[in-house]
């Protein structure tokens with residue numbers, strides 16, 4: 268997938284970023300760096316490239332290195348292609364205590380994908396993340412923007428089967 | 432009888448509890464009207480909040496009234512009120528539900544706090560994964576604006592106040608208040624040295640008050656019913672009600688709003704007791720950053736600062752993680768140590784390197800390759816992190832582990848001597 272990213276920040280992408288810029292004081296455009304990266308990533312099949320980060324830097328008047336720092340510090344930015352559905356799997360204690368790890372192994376088996384990899388058809392990738400702040404519903408995962416709680420092998424597989 | 436849902440969760444049983452209509456029908460924004468009309472003065476509000484004895488619900492337990500009094504309302508220049516909704520401590524999931532079920536209490540609490548400290552702008556830092564809670568909160572802001580409770584010249588008072596959201600992007604450390612500030616400023620979330628505290632040098636270098644979601648959402652009811660009312664719900668040194676997130680090996684995990692000082696046993700019962708008919712083995716009472724308590728100590732404690740401290744741990748954010756009698760403590764600690772290693776921001780050498788050491792040693796022990804000197808080494812590395820780092824994450828990385836080694840050392844020894852868990856014996 269080598270979509271051209273020349274002038275990526277225009278049209279809807281630009282409008283969305285501008286709305287975030289307006290949330291901060293006028294002389295603090297840099298504050299919109301995180302939302303800008305998120306929006307650009309969302310509109311670029313879920314991952315960032317150096318070129319895209321450079322465009323964010325230019326748009327916000329930041330040094331490119333400052334944007335790279337942000338983009339690599341925070342766990343939700345991806346720097347490699349991801350699946351159409353990225354399964355963010357909680358790895359932390361409450362999910363672990365309720366069988367999260369065993370369930371992730373079954374998930375890997377079912378999809379034929381290891382954690383950190385993308386399935387051959389590009390449909391799924393699994394990413395291990397730390398506590399998602401919904402431990403009462405353990406074990407849980409987040410796909411796209413949605414949380415899926417109290418997962419069992421059955422409910423998880425059903426969920427996956429329903430994804431187009 | 433255990434009293435439930437008297438403050439932040441008081442509307443949860445109602446349909447559309449998140450809607451401004453429901454909130455207003457139940458007394459919502461009445462306090463805010465009194466504040467902007469001048470009927471309730473900032474100094475009086477601080478007195479009420481002090482009398483309520485509410486302490487920071489983000490985990491450190493700093494008295495909220497005292498924190499607000501550090502701000503000079505009359506000083507010229509921009510000031511900020513910031514809400515900490517980064518909620519990332521394993522075992523903690525209460526602030527998510529405040530957003531989902533009672534977002535207007537948070538809007539009103541932030542507005543009141545902003546007025547008291549002289550801040551015309553507020554930011555709510557919501558962790559980026561909380562998309563649905565963010566949507567509900569954003570809707571609440573819009574509703575409040577439409578009703579004239581936010582914006583310019585609020586209800587003809589001449590006072591301006593507006594609210595914004597900053598979304599995180601997957602970094603636990605941004606819950607630390609100075610890292611959170613850096614993050615809103617568009618930087619890596621690396622904590623600053625304290626002092627200076629945010630009250631003197633905060634967001635964009637301006638005086639800032641940062642409070643946890645639950646702290647701020649508790650304020651409207653405290654002022655509606657009075658500081659004394661809130662204080663009397665709780666026990667000495669711990670006013671009011673508290674949200675406890677109960678997770679792990681219970682039948683009915685979830686958030687429970689109960690009075691401070693509620694016996695742990697009662698809370699456990701609310702959460703349906705231990706699952707699968709098993710027995711309680713251990714409890715982490717305040718989130719992953721607090722010490723593990725063996726069952727016999729936990730069963731005697733009450734859920735308030737002093738009682739939990741007496742038992743040997745900390746109330747923290749009220750995140751109660753329950754472990755049953757089949758829990759492999761060494762593996763559980765390996766899981767926790769991975770968390771801290773993963774989430775260390777890396778600027779202090781003892782934390783960056785030490786958390787890696789702890790994780791690798793625990794992995795080696797669990798893999799059956801532990802060495803006799805490993806237990807001493809775990810203690811030694813922990814001791815070298817503790818107190819030698821900039822923020823609480825480094826210390827926290829050692830606390831649960833150190834207590835687990837103290838109370839369950841035989842499990843670590845068994846792993847090292849036999850290459851397997853005490854539960855693996857056939």
Ligand SMILES: NC(=O)C1=CN([C@@H]2O[C@H](COP(=O)(O)OP(=O)(O)OC[C@H]3O[C@@H](n4cnc5c(N)ncnc54)[C@H](O)[C@@H]3O)[C@@H](O)[C@H]2O)C=CC1
Nearest residue numbers: 489490491493518519520523606608628629720747748823
């Ligand atoms: N809710 C969650 O997800 C998490 C909560 N925590 C909790 O956070 C706690 C540590 O928080 P910290 O902010 O590092 O504790 P801290 O004790 O440094 O600060 C607590 C609050 O009081 C204020 N403060 C303290 N002393 C002050 C002074 N002399 N002057 C002015 N203001 C002062 C600080 O600015 C801060 O807002 C831990 O105990 C842990 O339980 C930790 C991780 C995650």
Ligand SMILES: Cc1cc2nc3c(=O)[nH]c(=O)nc-3n(C[C@H](O)[C@H](O)[C@H](O)COP(=O)(O)O)c2cc1C
Nearest residue numbers: 487488489515517518519606607608642643646823
């Ligand atoms: C590593 C670390 C993570 C933290 N995460 C959170 C958090 O997610 N939410 C929170 O309210 N406080 C968190 N805190 C505590 C904050 O630094 C701060 O004490 C709190 O937001 C102040 O609000 P309060 O006085 O109302 O509790 C964290 C502290 C540390 C050291």
Ligand code: SF4
Nearest residue numbers: 778779782820822825
């Ligand atoms: S203690 Fe750890 S997380 Fe905190 S500032 Fe130092 S390196 Fe960063």
Ligand code: FES
Nearest residue numbers: 357362398399402
């Ligand atoms: S431990 Fe999985 S959501 Fe908190």
